[in-house]
Amino acid sequence: MSKSGSALEVPIFVKLQSSDGVLHTVDIRLALQFAAIRDIAKVENGTYSNDVIPLARVDSKTMEFIIKWYTFVQDIGGCEQTTGMQVLKGLLKNQNAEPLFLVQLLLASDYLGLDIFLEAGTKLLANVINSCQSTEEIRRRFNVETDH
Template sequence: MSNSGSEVFVNLQSNDGVLHTVDIRLALQFGAIRDIVEIENGKYSHDVIPLARVDSKTMKFIIKWYTGVQDIGVCEETTGMQVLKGLLKDQNAEPLFLLQLLLASDYLGLDVFLEPGTKLLANVINSCQSTEEIRRLFNVETD
């Protein structure tokens, strides 16, 4: 949202204490934040919104993903998936990080991330040849 040509930003604090200043348009994509943010005269009602279940690495990634999708100008499933794959590859991210991203997105209520993210995670799991491979991938110990 804009007010007199200026953009509105929200301060989000990850669980490790890092502040993230994000455009209100992104913040309003988070169902958890949309419910508590009130915009009055171009200003939001909270100084800092704490995110108890999201660390800074995850938050930075989500912001980067959303910005990448918005830069393309389309937020459809295939575009979201392509941007997600590219960012994960650029960071040499493990499948466990993708799971962490999905948990954070679920907590935030970021539905536009959940669909491409869960499909990508399903593809990763389906590419495994055995349950042992899945356990190794996600650091799950055997009984």
């Protein structure tokens, strides 16, 4: 068991296992942002479990992206809404990510209960959809087959 303490103490980490079996060691401050993990990780009296926490609906690529996004947002500071969306847009662009990956990220953030990411991501997704000139363009971007 690890003990939570003041900012002067050594950071506390928890282990999260993605659906594809990859272990991610993350700072407890990030893990506690996940509503799905908050109750599992915290035992009582500020003490946290060293057990691996399984994430059945999040693969390693998605988890790594969320960790990177959270780290950038924390390092930059500022208004979480604006900063979060700007960082997300930049990271997606740097990875040449398809719009479908953004949808995958939103599904994972909803599952995890990561509201700050979900808010930034849904706004970005709305911007992507609004930038499309037609329903055909939306279908192409999101790889949706026509129903005729």
